[in-house]
Amino acid sequence: MPPQVPGTGPSAPAPAVHRADVDAARWPDVARLPSAAPARTAIARRLVGRALDRPALTGPATGARSSAAGPRLTLHDPDAFYRRIGRHGLIGFGESYMAGEWDSDDLAGALTVLAAHADDLVPAPLRRLRGLWVSARPTADRNTRTGARDNIRRHYDLSNDLFATFLDPTLTYSSALFTAFPARFESLAAAQHRKIDRLLDLAGIREGIRLLEIGTGWGELALRAAARGARVTTLTLSVEQAALARERIAAAGLADRVDVQLRDYRDVEGRYDAVISVEMIEAVGVEYWPSYFTALRRALAPGGRIALQAITMGHQQMLHTAATHTFISKYVFPGGLIPSREAIAEHSAAAGLTTATDNGYADHYAETLRLWREQFVAHRAAVTGLGFDPVFQRMWELYLAYSEAGFRARYLDVRQLRLVPAGPDGEDAP
Template sequence: MTSTTQTSTTQWSATAPSTTAPTAPARPTPVVDPARWPDVARVPHAPLRAAIAARVLRRAAARQGIRLELPGMKDELDPGPDAPVLRLHHPKAFLHRLGTGGLIGFGESYQAGDWDSPDPVALLTALAAAPEALVPRGTRWLRRFYVRRPPRAELSTPGNARRNIHRHYDLSNELFALFLDPTMTYSAGLFPDAPGARPTATREGLPAAQHRKIDRLLDLAAVGPGTRLLEIGTGWGELAVRAAARGARVVSLTLSEEQLALARRRIADAGQADRAEVRLCDYRSARGRYDAVVSVEMIEAVGRPFWPEYFATLDRVLAPGGRIALQAITMPHDRMLASSRTYTWILKYVFPGGQIPSLRAITDTAARTGLRVDRADAYGPHYAETLRLWRERFTERWPEAAALGFDEVFRRTWELYLGYSEAGFRTGYLNVHQLLLTRDGGTVPGPYGARA
């Protein structure tokens, strides 16, 4: 690995004497397995880009009120004692990664232990609050020359989709059970609202929040006795169980073999095996006609090139008079357009092949079929709280994850993924919507919230 000795690229101009900044004890730098994490193990050498990265970092820190802590130096800007902290343990490696890889390099620096923060979510929230501030306005046109495009091998084609899903959802059912609640639901919960405050989210209340979310979706789709329901994206089976308990006949599709096995077992244990069937099947291969279709946070894995085919499939399988209830993570339309052809750290290490849509993109794409978005209810702050609970539990139960064979780089990868996602929802960079789609586009009263 390249030496991390401090060089001129990390010598910030100081207006105050250099003093050692007080720091909490750092975790040991992780041992990086180059076979498993080749780009984390490799530190690039790009002095000019590192120098530019140093200037951009200082500018962004000043604009966002972030305290920079380097070995043996104190941030002369002094943004205040409550400022979020970016603590650089290996400044040279950090800047060379950042200068070469941009935000992918920023993430790989965290995986490698080059930087830390006593409150990563506060730091990431400050960065996510104004992402445009990270790149000087006059240089943004250069972006197209240095950002990477997603590799074709990760496009969610029928041939690639199962492999993409396998990389995330087939990590280990035991791993997900460590930080999810007993419902094994891996999507935003819906907590009781506290007027004028963030949702009242507690670990004990998370199972009820997940059931509240599921029940609202089933209500949107008018699922009841005798409903023929198609679920696209099984998860670990909780929605199928609750729909079957209402008297529906459920067919649920998944591409995850791990989820398939556990969902079938959970459905059987709930006594609903005669009403709910789980199939290992791509959504494009769905057959039959259904009174209702429900899909929870699955569209994000589809990928923008395949959204038309996704909505065409929904239209094809929906029986006359049927209803579709979707739950989708969304982002503002302009940001979606800017990121839609960019290879991000999340795509590289967490969710290959995905793309978060905008509400406008969903509406416009659905409209090319016979479908119309009738209702769109947002509850992003609830996702921030869901992620906080998952992140806290993941941290607490890490020793058990390590015993399953996951290494320290994986731990830091998931810490950053969960923290980054939480920050996105806290700032509004990300949102989550429950959507009702019908064929006639007529206004249909929904169970909660205001129409977006």
Template sequence: MTSYVSPPAEPRPQVLAARPAAPAPRQGIDADRWPDVAGLPPGSRARSAVAAALVRSALRRLPLRVRWGGGSVTGGAGPLLDVRDPEAFFRRIGADGLIGFGESYLAREWDSDDLVGVLEVLAAHVTRLVPPALQRLRGVWAHRHPGAERNTPDGARGNIRRHYDLSNDLFALFLDETMTYSSAVFTDPAADGWDELADAQRRKADRLLDLAEVRTGTRLLEIGTGWGDLALRAARRGARVRTVTLSHEQRDLALRRIARAGLADRVSVELRDYREVEGAYDAVVSVEMVEAVGEEYWPVYFDALDRLTVPGGRVALQTITMPHDRMLATRDTYTWIHKYVFPGGMLPSLEAIRQATAHTGLRVTSDDGFGTHYARTLRLWRERFTRRAEAVERLGFDATFRRMWEFYLAYSEAGFRAGYLDVRQIAFTADGVARGGAR
């Protein structure tokens, strides 16, 4: 049975001692693994009252139906948000904002028979949920990122371990046979069933390799190995591939897959930070890695891509993006996703990528967005994960973890369905000139 690292609670001295006994909806939650879910946060009645007033007002303006405490349903249309324990719900939001909203779901204080639908409505109206005056004071009430989650070389290793080293068996339960954990590219809008997913993932990888002009003899560097499928496809084209990762679990499985394919002589897999890589490559590819780098290190990351690519070489990235104004508004905010799923992560905007590459020799040659494809990919993962709940439990992941993972997948799918998030494949040419001089 596989154990896993439970997410650390946000530092709150003497919180556990101050918390009241958990009411019935929170019974059965492991307080050691999930301290901030099993108990309620300390908070004043005033903050809870303010949260209640703001949340009720916001929900009345949205296309949602709401049930409070088992009473009658308000609102005329839309998915149902069923708030089973309003007092706990408002208390969590008053203390921790959207982190509290997510923790309230984990504690079963609210639910929905259309979770993605509820979250999609919230994502589509995200700029209206908090009054403008409070949005301007975000720095006062929002939690800040813990220093331990900065993406220094040591910090990045810890952040990666908490997500990607959970268990290869866990990911295999909901990913397709390619073991690809990023957006697929479908051809037919109507053909997005499970049977189409593996081919859609291969299509995504091939498009990226085409953008990087990978062919026989190409010296290819991949930053972020995943479980090795893209490296395998590149090697089958005749490329010589070096791929680097910080995940022990992913490296182990990638090496086994490469050996089984008889391609160990063409692919090397290394446990190495991108900042430590040396050499010169005809092409560099990286799939949904920018998001894990963190804003502080985006210039360092793109400097590395520039430095490692020969003049005239190609760089091809796949990255999730968000609107620039929302990125600026939330850049310093510690979120539920940071706390429970992706510590240290940060989604860039297209403008942020342009700014981070402006001083390099990387020049954009193509840029294609396909966010609706990610919504479909996430739906397939979420449905498969939910169907395999018993198998997830047998791996040692408790009911709260499973609810957390379902919320994460639904939350992500909703963001793409609402158009709040996008995913893009961006190709660059390295022109050999950076910072005003030849390299």
């Protein structure tokens, strides 16, 4: 009997969507089927159909063997499903879900099973044909100064109220650190504070420290650093996040210790005793990683240290993803790319930094995403009230489940690193 995926389970059905009712102006590639490509559709039907025939994916609509175990993936429109995948690969897979052409009673569980066997889906001789299913990333998504502002706006400026429907009261949008799994006896807010406090400790934050934060979020890390007595300069490109972060900081009586700036990391001014950047590198883009690490190094005063939290993937997967327009880059994080540990080591070393500590927490991110997804599902009525239609809701739930599956299958990891200057400017403190 195949094992159940830990931490996942049946959830409320996603809102029903019928392709004919999709707003074509808002979702053009969801509202219409791609042009027919019989040979590619046939290949997709054979390869993906074989993947869906695994014992761990059950249900008569998939053609799989019937079993009480494992998540159920149900195809409502198999022809459209395979046609989209045949034409657009994983983007088509996601758009088919957005169009309501397939569902699962355990979305994260089904995606975890598929992610765990990702390398087995396509036989080695056919991998040379990968170019038939993928397209290059749009040049408009490059993270130039103007492009970075646009890309950040398209995700983080969707609505502060939207993020509040699924984040905990700290409004922290990055992996938490838990004491046990599943997190039944610990609040997400407590686990987020544990993560933040560990980063503050890595960076040596205490009374009088000058801290630069690259990537403000909604201000929780800056608040906790200021409460320790640090003087914080925090940078963001999100107008919505900056406004709410300033409100929260003022309400806490810490406005004299925290300066929230709408500023690109490439335009950092001054030098600081510590720099912290939490899951910001993923939004930088591969061609700008040298600029990012150079900015970190340039901002450090002698003896300073950097605390970095970053999602990572395997190096070969990163190289493939860097050249590919993906479902996530199209609909969720335009211009983004998850680095590998090798890429972080290479680009940080080139900027004159060395890694002092490096720890991974994949299980913690899977648990964080599970809780976010459950809250998002539980607050669908509020999301609808904010003006987000069922297609958006299916897209967002797929994004959260897809990400959770990546961590559960160990396709993704999240690391906390302490970086210090190489050579005489470095320090050896724990």
